[in-house]
Amino acid sequence: MEAVYTVKGMTCGHCVNSVSTEISKIDGVTGVQVDLPTGAVTVSSAGPLPRTAIAAAVDEAGYELIGAQS
Numbered sequence: 001m002e003a004v005y006t007v008k009g010m011t012c013g014h015c016v017n018s019v020s021t022e023i024s025k026i027d028g029v030t031g032v033q034v035d036l037p038t039g040a041v042t043v044s045s046a047g048p049l050p051r052t053a054i055a056a057a058v059d060e061a062g063y064e065l066i067g068a069q070s
């Protein structure tokens with residue numbers, strides 16, 4: 001399954017890498033795609049992921065989760 005989140009504060013490829021790396025560490029995540037201009041982060045996973053886990057990973061990377069859509 002795929003879910004799209006919006007992350008605030010990413011400005012360059014380094015930011016994208018940080019967010020991708022942290023989200024990739026979450027159990028069950030199979031892929032992360034980041035669109036830098038819009039801040040859209042598409043997360044592929046085997047099953048549903050708690051939004052809190054995504055928010056914690058984004059926070060760990062130093063950014064803020066400001067939205068989610070399934």
Ligand SMILES: [Cu+2]
Nearest residue numbers: 011012014015
């Ligand atoms: Cu950056």
